[in-house]
Amino acid sequence: MSEKVVIIGSGPAGWSAAIYSARANLEPLVFEGAITGENQENGTLPLGQLNLTTEVENFAGFPAGKLTDFLDTALDEKDRMMLPPNDEKHAITGPELMNLMRQQARNFGTRIITDDVVSVDLSKRPFVVTPRDHEAVEAETLIIATGAKANYLGLESESEYKNRGVSACAVCDGALPMFRNQPLMVVGGGDSAVEEATYLTNFASKVYLVHRRDELRASKIMAERAIRNEKVEIVWNSVVEEVIGDGTKLTGVRLKDTVANTEQVVDCAGMFVAIGHTPNVAFLDGQVETDEAGYIQWSTPFRTYTSVEGVYAAGDVADDYYRQAITSAGTGCMAALDAERFLASQE
Numbered sequence: 001m002s003e004k005v006v007i008i009g010s011g012p013a014g015w016s017a018a019i020y021s022a023r024a025n026l027e028p029l030v031f032e033g034a035i036t037g038e039n040q041e042n043g044t045l046p047l048g049q050l051n052l053t054t055e056v057e058n059f060a061g062f063p064a065g066k067l068t069d070f071l072d073t074a075l076d077e078k079d080r081m082m083l084p085p086n087d088e089k090h091a092i093t094g095p096e097l098m099n100l101m102r103q104q105a106r107n108f109g110t111r112i113i114t115d116d117v118v119s120v121d122l123s124k125r126p127f128v129v130t131p132r133d134h135e136a137v138e139a140e141t142l143i144i145a146t147g148a149k150a151n152y153l154g155l156e157s158e159s160e161y162k163n164r165g166v167s168a169c170a171v172c173d174g175a176l177p178m179f180r181n182q183p184l185m186v187v188g189g190g191d192s193a194v195e196e197a198t199y200l201t202n203f204a205s206k207v208y209l210v211h212r213r214d215e216l217r218a219s220k221i222m223a224e225r226a227i228r229n230e231k232v233e234i235v236w237n238s239v240v241e242e243v244i245g246d247g248t249k250l251t252g253v254r255l256k257d258t259v260a261n262t263e264q265v266v267d268c269a270g271m272f273v274a275i276g277h278t279p280n281v282a283f284l285d286g287q288v289e290t291d292e293a294g295y296i297q298w299s300t301p302f303r304t305y306t307s308v309e310g311v312y313a314a315g316d317v318a319d320d321y322y323r324q325a326i327t328s329a330g331t332g333c334m335a336a337l338d339a340e341r342f343l344a345s346q347e
């Protein structure tokens with residue numbers, strides 16, 4: 001028997017779609033992704049990008065307050081211990097928010113498979129969804145909420161030192177002993193870069209923020225937080241030419257000043273790349289229309305419809321513009337309502 005709604009992805013879009021479709025008695029099945037080394041390296045582990053971040057200050061409904069008691073009921077003891085302590089001063093962290101969303105979806109009967117979807121067949125309905133380590137399932141409707149993953153610079157020397165000093169996630173790796181009290185580098189000029197630079201000052205002796213232009217893209221409030229921080233030094237108009245190491249670990253980065261046309265080697269123990277994202281659409285194999293960068297296109301304004309009837313897209317996989325947790329959650333809700341209405345129209 002085919003599933004009424006299959007949701008691929010486990011960020012805010014996926015769980016919001018699950019909560020809404022579960023409450024509509026559609027018994028959604030979520031493929032939340034697999035816990036593998038490859039997904040860890042790509043930043044595509046279950047619970048999405050929010051699970052790789054620290055405090056979330058802009059998700060409506062989560063003012064500072066004591067969430068500890070609520071979290072204790074949402075997580076089993078083992079998972080609860082894995083989360084950073086939630087003191088009474090902060091609002092909520094990304095990992096806490098994601099675990100709460102997941103629990104909320106489960107409370108309404110959402111079923112979850114911890115596996116990656118490797119391919120889909122959208123040529124006829126029911127669609128066929130094939131995961132890596134589980135049996136394929138048939139789906140009347142499909143909600144794609146697979147998000148986006150961090151980009152790297154693409155240098156050979158960068159690949160060589162991945163996990164040996166090169167990272168695309170300060171929150172995941174910044175506290176590692178190899179980075180403690182060492183100079184570190186962040187590459188990029190957006191909100192992620194300034195946020196990561198500020199965060200890394202908790203561990204580093206100094207943080208170089210390297211940006212290819214002379215002006216940050218980041219929002220003013222976040223940029224100022226980084227600029228004000230005495231441990232952060234911004235290196236303007238500079239690009240990474242080479243990651244340098246001793247064969248085992250990263251020891252420095254060769255930068256080129258694009259205005260002065262000069263080069264310098266900056267000694268550091270880590271390089272954190274924060275230069276934007278690429279949508280996770282490889283498993284679709286071109287069966288859904290995307291833009292040039294791979295973001296799924298909504299076929300109708302203000303609807304989550306894709307180019308395939310019965311297939312909906314929500315969250316960062318279809319959004320290269322807003323890319324916020326709250327907008328992802330909103331479009332996840334929209335996708336669930338779109339799927340529900342489509343199913344009703346078919347009866």
Ligand code: NAP
Nearest residue numbers: 153188189190191192193195212213217274275276322323
């Ligand atoms: P982004 O805004 O797209 O910024 C990417 C940055 O990387 C830009 O400064 C860009 O330079 C630079 N860049 C891109 N390719 C590069 C390359 N090959 N070499 C060197 N530099 C390169 O990405 P983001 O910072 O990840 O933010 C994405 C979205 O998430 C944004 O909408 C942001 O507001 C949001 N966000 C919000 C928060 C928060 O509110 N707490 C935190 C993080 C992110 P140019 O400026 O020259 O293009």
